[in-house]
Structures are given as structure tokens and as C-alpha cells.
Amino acid sequence: MQKKQLSFWQIWNMSFGFLGIQFGFALQNANTSRIFETLGADVEDIPILWIAAPVTGLIIQPIIGYMSDRTWTKLGRRKPYFLVGAILSSIALFIMPNSPSLWVAAGTLWLMDASINISMEPFRAFVGDNLPERQRTLGFAMQSFFIGIGAVAGSLLPYIFTNYIGLSNTAPEGIIPPSVKWSFYVGGIVFLLAVLWTVFSSKEYSPEELAAFEAAEKLDEAATDGRIEEANRKKSIKKQQVYGIGMIILGGIITYLIYSNNLTKELYILFVGLVIFGMLFLLAAILRNQQIKNGFTIIVTDLLNMPKTMKQLAWVQFFSWFALFSMWIYTTQAVTGHVFGETDTTTEAYNDAADWVTVMFTVYNGVAAAVAFLLPVLARRTSNKVTHLLALSFGGVGLISIYFLGDKVGLLLSMVGVGIAWASILSIPYAMLSGSLPASKMGYYMGVFNFFIVIPQIVAATILGFLVKELFNNEPVYALIVGGCAMILAGFLTLGVSTNRKININE
Template sequence: MKKRRLSFWEIWNMSFGFFGIQFGFALQNANVSRIFETLGARVEDIPILWIAAPITGLIVQPIIGHLSDKTWNGFGRRRPYFMIGAIFTTLALYIMPNSPSLWIAAGMLWIMDASINISMEPFRAFVGDNLPSEQRTMGFAMQSFFIGTGAVIASALPYILTNWFGISNTAAEGVIPESVKLSFYVGGVVLIASVLYTVLTSKEYSPEELAAFEEEKEKSTGIKTVIKTPVTSGQFMKRGVIWTLIGIATTFIIKSFRLAEDNGQLYIISGLLLVFGLILIISGLITKNNNRPQGMVGIMNDLLHMPKTMGQLAVVQFFSWLSFYALWIYTTPAITQHIYGTTDSTSLLYNQGANWVGVLFAVYNAVSAISAFLLPVIARQIGRKATHSIALAFGGVSLISLFFIKDPNMLVIPMIGVGFAWGSILSMPYAILTGSLPADKMGTYMGIFNFFIVIPQILAASILGFITRELFNGQVILTLVLAGCSLILGALSLSIVQDKDDVYKLKR
């Protein structure tokens, strides 16, 4: 018994919901820094305001993944979570641009990102559930296509509304422009409609069918899934104490060297280390009374037993997402300062620059959409690892080149490289990872894999403000140069990754 090969249009239908999810996500990425600055945030404070997004993903995605692995009802396994997340994200999109104060806007970002994560995580597992191994690269590439096309339209929407339809792009101090508000309203409609389309046109395999597929795979390949012994109470306690001590030591270093003066967000890092250590200790205490790993203990058990390939990819993901997080939160202030020569968020020049950033984001997302169909072709010729490495290096060099450009129109050129890297980030790591995951824990491990996306974002939110102010003397463009260097390190770190499920390797 094998999974049926799906047609192009079946893969299209099961991925279409990502169009709406990314539409909302791109509106957030391209406009939230602008909203924060309009409501009075300083440039160096923007990273800490964005901290809600990665922390939310860190908590929500593994929980949703674990729950969806255990779910099976008349609506399916993953599809109920698609709809729940879409409904709450749509509500957040309508409220966000009407925030009366900076802290309400920051709170709405938290709610919006939590809702997006509820929908997004099961979509990744959906591909692993429904597609045979040889179609997974195509499945994740199709998701990348819809991510790119959704983001193209969403990123450019304020520019389109202003220049094509005459919607006002400026407003009084502390008021969000109408072009931004209307963009968020349109985004809410697009998101709920596209997710509903996928829910109504796609099917899911039952847990019994997935178990049968796994059994057949073991028979045909002779490779059996290794069931690892659950982590004992003592092992949880030992590792929990170690991580707690690391958190305490980090806090002591920050305080002793006065690293947190005017930069309290550095304590977020030590705080998360402490929390992780305490969660492991609590898991150890729970395990004393119950040897069956479930709930939080089950997630921690799976984290400590993660496949080797996931651990290797974690390094690549760290450098990749550190870079793109910097891109999202700093491109608007970097371009308006470096190219347009202004930091006044109420000025016409600033808002012209902010709209142009939306266009640049649309360009890189358009390239990522196109590359979604090119990347699988390249991967079949040179392998997924080599393809991803080239894409990341291309993106890194492109980000560094922003420093040397003075003409706004010329900024379009490096966005081609950024888009190629983004398209690869959204597909290749997942295609490499999926082949190493057990079918009954696909959602849980996809959620855990999100740790290695959000941890670099949390680190970036904690230190980039400090680096920009203290090391770069407020020259935000240098932060984007640093992001480019990070992508290049990601490309180099792919040399340690093992991809056992690569079609290119099987051909050879």
C-alpha cells in the first residue's frame, strides 16, 4: 500500500490556502514597523516590539503540531486548525491598523502571529501526510509559489492603492494612513477565502491509512522506524539543571558587564534559557509519576530525540532566519534613512520610501514564486543541499550590495537574489527534513522544527537594536549587511547536513 501520486491540480488545491496565509503574513512584515513608527516607536525599539511574533511561534507551533497529530474527526486531521487560525487572523487584520496606541498595536501583532501559526504549522505537515516521497519537493515548492504570489500582492498593496486608486498615503501624526488600513481589510477577506478553498477541495488520509503506508515503506526498504526509549526523569532533571545554570550565568554576565543598560531586551535571552531549563525540570518531575510521554512532556521527549538531520538543519535555519528577520524589521528604516535621507515618519518622503519598500518586498516575493518551480528542477540535477547552498549565498551577496546602492530603482536588482534565497528557504529545508520524520509525529516534529526558525528571530530581536545603536552608530543599512553575512554562513553550514531522501542521490 503506497500513497497515491497526486495530480498537479490536487497539489495546487491543497497548497492554495498558503496564498491567503502569506497574504496576511506579508502585510504584517511590510507594514508593522511602519505602524509602530507612526505610533511613536523609535527605530532601536522596533526589534523588541516584534519579539511577540517569534515567541508566539515558539509556543504555538509545537503544541498545534502535537494536537493535530492526535486529531481525527469529520473535518479531518489538519484542516480544522487551518480554519481556526484563519478566522482569528482575519479578525486581527481588521483590528491591527486601527490600534489607538503603540502597545495595543504590539499586542495585536502577538494575537495575529499566534493565529497565523495555528494555520501555518499544519500546512507543512499536510504535505508530509498526503504526498509520496518523490512528490514532496514539488509539494513544498508549490507552497512556496503561493507564499510568493500572496506576498507580492500584499507587499505592494499600499503602493497600488495610492498610485492606482488615489487612496491617501499620509495621515496626521499618530494616525495610520488609509492605504495601509484598506490593505489590511482586503487581506482579511483574501485569507479566509483561500483557506476555505483548500479545506473544501482537499482530502486527508486517516491515521490507519498513514500507519499502513509506514508499514509498507518498512517492508519495501527494509528500514524500520527506530522507537527510542523515552527520556527518563533523571535525564530530564539533569539537562534541566544544566540549562537553568546556563540561563543564570547568562543573566549574571549581562548584569556584570552592564550589557543591558538602555537595552533590557538582552534579558529575554537569559530568560528563555531559564524557562527552557525549568520546563525540562518540570518534565522530569511529571515523568516520575507517569512514564508515558504525553502533552508537554511528550513534546520535550521528541525534542531531545529529534532526528539527526533535523539537528544539522537547525544550524542552517539559524543563520537563514536571523537574516530574514533583520530584513523584515529593518528594511523600511534602512532604506528611508540610507536612500531617502529621512527618519521623519510623518513626511511625504518617508512614506514614499516606505511604499517603495513594499514594492521591493513584492519583487523578492515574486522571484521566490517563480523560483518555486525552478528549484525542484535544479535539485534533480545537483541535489537539494547544493541548490539550497547556492540560493543562500546568492541572497547573502545581494543583501550586502544594498549598502553600495543610492538609486531607489536599482534596489530591485538585489531583490532578485533575496527572492531566490527566500524561495529556497521555504521549500528545501522541509523537503530535506520530511524524509527523516516518522509519519505519526509529522506535525509534532514540524512544530519543533519551528524552534530553529523562531530562536534566531528572538535572538535578533534581543540584540539587533543594541548592535545597530552601539556598533553601527544608528546606520541601519549596516544591519542589513550583517544579515547578508549571516545568509552566507547558512550556505556554508549546509556542508554538515545529511539528506538521505534526495532524488538526486538515489539517481546516482
């Protein structure tokens, strides 16, 4: 029994919800730093305020993936999570621009990012569930297309409201401008409607059908020699214990050095987090030694027992998303301060420059949508690895070039390279990964893969704040240069990724 090949419009419908998800995500990315700064945040504190987003993703996505693998309702398997996440995200989008204080805005970002993650994570597994392997590249490309379109509209809204509707882009100190507020209101409505379209226009395979698709793989798993499986399990537990102890020791030593040398407080998040991760590894090892298997042990253990392709792609994702997060955090400050020389958030010049950042983000997302279906063509003529290398190289050069530019048109050109990289980041790694994942664990493996999107964002939020303050003299544009170099490095690391199907799971 094989999955049916879906038509173009069926793939269109099942991907349409990403239009709304990215609409909200784009509003968050392009305007959150501006909202924080308007409510009184210092530039060196902005990364720590952003930390809510990646931390939330680190916790939420694996859990949602694990749960959605085991959920069956009249509405479907993944679709209940699409819907709940969309409702919560829409509420958060209405609250965010009305935050009366900085701490309320930071808390709302936490709620908003958690809700977006609830909707977004199952969409990746949705492709693996519904499409045969030969159509998955098209499925991920379709998602990239809607991500680009949604992000274009979301990023451009404040500019449109200011220049074509007539809403003001300035406000008294501590108040979010009307153009930004109405952009978030529209975003909340679009988010919900787009996800509802996918929920009611797409079908999911029944448990019986998916069981039939997976029957051959389960037979292969059942044929595994029990003694070898048990030996591998014990070896895996020992490895987990060693990793856990190592992370606790390393994190503890560096945390002490941070404390004793009175270094910037953001560094605590990274290295105290390493200690906590080590403790989780040890706890999972203890439970597995007692023959206890549950969602917690599976999620933690899969960090060690990932397919080879997934481990190699982890480094590609790490440096790619480190670069993206540096862009999302610091582009507004780099453009307003370095390019246009404005730092007063109450002036019209500052807000005009900040509005231009939304146009820049519109361009890179528009380019991503435009090239989404060209990347699979290039990959067929060369390879996924070469295609990703070229795309990330364009993106890295685009980020670095912002330092040397002094006009609006040049800034838009820099975003063309970023857009090409963004389209590839959203599709090529997933196309390379999907063939190495067991179908029965698609949801939580996609969730675990999100670790390598989230962890670099946590690293960026902690390390970049330190670098900008201590080494770059509070000049955020240098953070974009670091990000550009990281993106180029990610491209070259892609060349070492193995694309053969090898699944190794030792529970």
C-alpha cells in the same frame, strides 16, 4: 498500501490556502514596523515590539502540530486548524491598522501572529500526510509558489492603493494612512477565502488509511529490543537533566551580568528565556522518570531526540531566519534613513520611501514565485545541498548590497538575490527533512522544526536591537549586513547536512 500520486491540480488545491496565509504575513512583515513607528516607537525599540511574533510561534506551532496529529473530525485532521486560524487572522488584520496606540498594535501583532501560526503549521504536515515521498518536493515547491504570489500581492497593495486607486499614503501624526488600512482589510478577506478553498477542495486520508500506511514502520518499532529502548530512555533523561542544569546556570550568570552592568533590557528576553527553557527541560526529565508521557514531555524531549538530519538543518535554519528577521525589522529604516535620508514619519518623502520598501518586498516574493519550480530541477541536476548553498549565497549578497546602493532600481536588484534565497528556504529544507521524519509524528516534528525558525528571530530581536544602539550608532543598515553574512554562512552549513533516513526516538 501506498499513498496515491496526486495530480498537479490536486496539489494546487491543497496548497492554495498558503496564498491567503502569505498575503496576511506579507502585510504584517512589510507594514508592522511602519505602524509601530507611526504610533511613536523609537527605532531601537522596534525589535522588542516584534518579539511577539517569534515567541508566539515558539509556543503555538509545536502545540498545534501535536494536537493536529491527534485530531479527527468530519472536516478532517489538519483542516479544522486551517479554518480557525484563518478566521482569527482575518479579524486581527482588520484591527491592526486601526490601533489607537502602540500597546494595542503590539497586542494585535501577538494575536495576528498566533492566528497565522495556527493556520500555517498544519500546512507543512498536510504535504507529508497526503503526498507520497516522491511528490513531496513538488508539494513544498507549490507552497513556495503560492507564498511568493501571496506575498507579492500583499506587499504591493499599499503602493497600488496610493498610486493607482488614489488613496493617501500620509496621515496626521499617530494615524495609519488610508492606503495601509485598506490593504489590511483586503488582506483579511483574501486570507479567509483562500483557506476556505483548500478546506473544501482537498481531502485527507482517514485514520484507518494512515494506520495502514504506517503499519510497516510500527512493526519495525515494535521489534525494537526492550532493554535497549529502556537504556536509551534513561540515557536521554540524564542528558535532558544535564542540558537543563547547564541552561539554567548559563542563563542565570549572563542575566546577572546584564543587570549589574545595566545593559540594554532586550537582552533579558534571550537569557531569562534560556533559564525558563532549562527549567522546562528539568521538569520534563522529572515527569519522564515517573513514567509520565504527555504532549509536554514529547515536545520538550524531541529537542534532544531529533533525527540527525533535523539537528543539522537546525543550524542552517537558524542563520537563514536570523537574516530574514533582520531584513523584516530593519529594511524600512535602512531604506528611508540610509538610502534616502528621511526619518520624519509625517513627511511625504518618508512615506514614499516606505512605500518603495513594499515594492522591494514585492520583487523578492515575485522572484521566489518565479523560481519555485526551477529549484527542484537544479536540485536534480546537482543536489539539494548545492542548490541551497547557491540560493542562500545570492540572498546574502543581496542584503549586503543595500548598504552600497543609492537608487530605487538598485534596491530592486538587491531583492532578486533575496527572492532566490526565499524560494529555497521555503522548500529545500523541508524536502531534505521530510524523509527523516516518522509519519506518525509528522505534525509535531514540523512544529518542533519551527523552533529553529523562531529561536533565531528571538535572538535577532534581542541582539540586533543592542547592536544597532550600542555599536552601529542607530544605523539599521548595518543590521542588514550582519543578516547577509549570516545567510551566506547558512548556505555553507547546508553542505554538512546528512540526507539519509535515520529516525531515532527515545521516549
